[in-house]
Amino acid sequence: MKKIAFLFLSLSLSLFTIAQEDGVFVKKIPSVKLVDMDGKPVNTAELGLKGPVVFSFWALWCSPCKRELNTIHEMYETWQEETGVTVVAVSIDDEKTKSQVPVYVDGKGWEYLVLLDPNGDFKRAMGVNNVPHTFLVDTNGNVVYSHNSYAPGDEDKLYEEIKKLAGK
Amino acid sequence: MKNWILGICALSGSLTALGQSISAGSITGNMEATFQYLNADSLIGATQPSEKGLLNSYMNVFYTNGKFKAGTRIESYLPRIQGYPNRFDGTGIGMRYAGYANDYIDITLGNFYEQFGSGISFRAYEDRNLGYDNAMDGVRLILRPIEGVQIKAIYGRQRYSFQGGKVIVSDGLTRGIDAQLRLNSFFHRMDSVGLDITLGGSFVSKYQADNNEEYILPENVGSYGGRFDIRFKKLTFNGEYIHKENDPSADNGYIYNSGHAALANLGYSKKGFGVMLSAKSVDNMSLRSDRTAGLQDLFINYLPAMNKTHTYNLVATLYPYATQPLGEIAYQGELLYNIPKGILGKYAVPINVNYSVAYMPNRSMNGIDITDSSRIMYKTSAFNMSDSLLWQDFNINATYKFNKNLYVIGSYYNIRINNDVSKITPDAHGIISTQIGVLELGWKINKKHNIRAEFQGLFNQKIYEKDADGTFKRVGDDKGNWATGVLEYTISPNWFFGIMDQFNYGNKDADLRLHYVTVSAGWIKESTRVTINYGKQRAGLFCVGGVCRFVPASNGLTLSVTHSF
16 A cells, blocks of 8 residues: 555656646747738737747727837837847737727838737736736747836836847 | 556656656736725715725636646625626636637637627627626637638626626526638638638527516527628728617617617728728617616627727816717728928827717608507618717827937817717716817936826816707806826836826816825836825726726725736
8 A cells, every 4th residue: 555655656746747847837828819910810829930029918098008119119120130039019909999900000110010809818818917018938939028017118128138038 | 456556657657758748738827906995085976985995806827738728717806996896796716617729629618708700799808907797608619620711609698797706697698600701711812912801790699588577578689790801902991780680678778679780990001101981880789698787787799989099087087988889870080190200300200180970870750650569669770870969089199209218299189078878977968078188298317217297188168058949059067177297207117106186177166176186106027016006086097107997986095916927
């Protein structure tokens, strides 16, 4: 009987080790099916992007979100050249304001990949309480840094983290 | 016995080996706790609950491992904070589900949120800040048999309330099916000419036993319709039409008319320029899974209001417009143009113009006998509008950047709202008209320190009533002029401090010329955010320190902690 108890112990220990090694608490980008601004279906876990990815949750009715994305827009070319980062702007606008997202995005000349999440499926899966909420993700889809809310200067901290991730 | 032990040995060993290749899955989630200590303030309509303190909390925990997913939310209302339905109380499980998804099948048992098309036929949605949650409890199946085809089926009961730590579901049953077809997946040549077409259709039905003694009610009510989304290069055109069979309810006064909702958007955008025109027609389209429900409860569908969601405090909170599910015809135009850099200085100057208007539908009584047993009370058709104004909003704003660290935004709003239909204030009848101006200044002092200020004024507010001869006459004022100042100081990436004062300086009643002052401070570290607020707040969309949320009128202290993991 003791042997059996010992074996159970080792079994549970080895399961525990698995959990530890792969990190149960590593936040991965979940697979949610959305459409991009051109109506093309995308899977959030398989965007096929190279290099670091920034997911930024925003909405047209959220001024700080727009301030953040407009600020990054001015530096985006440099960011991309230096680190190969891609910014994915996830709009949580629902049907009330969703149709105006392309007007704003194109009007401002944003070069981001823009995804539409009108029923908050991706927002919920990522555990977003309020917008803006920004996640930095490595090439394996693991979240390595995140930040809720926006104050001018936050983009510098984000870029430091991007550079760290890109090994620059 | 030995074989058994050996078996465990082997299993244990192989699991350890597998440890390199199988993942233990991923746990994500978030939590929020909001505590309020409230004082009574009869002047602004804020009350003190007998507990004095209120606490709302919830935590979502989602588990995914490969194709398997499961999740739950624990909710707690001890008791609920202001703005939440007052029947919410207790601690318990507010949501739970298990599911499996691969490329062609996605099945969920338990709670789920879902939307068909633009949501005018079906939308199960949550907004925890608003206390809005009509999650389904049942089964959802999504099939993607071939590329470009998606079929969704839903069956269940909607969440109605949270009492004694338990979710209370609707008396009625909701079920539906939705199919969507993307033509580009079949005709690949469309991609090369820049054409993209998606078509869809849905059918939603609700069942509720006839529990009414006065009328013979339909127990099964169906609604159905179709939609399209066409894109040609930078031009987009989309629309949806849903017809609802007769659905006598408390909302429509138990009439037996059928209903409809129609939406259409036409847009064009390119770099530096975008324009969008939208139209909406709604008649008798309130659709709930319990025909006796009211307020924001148990809506099966979602009828978006056709106007801009404003964020500046005075515009957002004093005269907000809500959609009219019983009927409205609405139009909206939105334009964004960037004056290129070099013309008005070193930087481009974006100008945004928006106009929205809503009227009551035109209802004809021709050939209708309202005393007969059909209980069909009028005739109308899509986009057939009357001259009875519900809402009008013209607004324009422009941003000017002096240099990298200093900008100014100027905004102007001209709003008319029909207070007899969209009740905003108990003090007036007729149409309230007002003008609002806002000046926002942002100054980045150095790499981390930043000041932002807003100066808002609401002027020239009037109330009109229609005379017998159809002309509008000024009959009075609502609360008179307002001024609001906002000052926000942020230290990136961890701190913010803010103060806001709304001053009703133009109120005719000198005793009501009140200051509504709120001070706030917050600390943010990555995904954790702690905020403290003290002061008087009017109801509405409240934005400070980088985040927006909806709040009711209150006077007191609010402490809030959010974290995401």
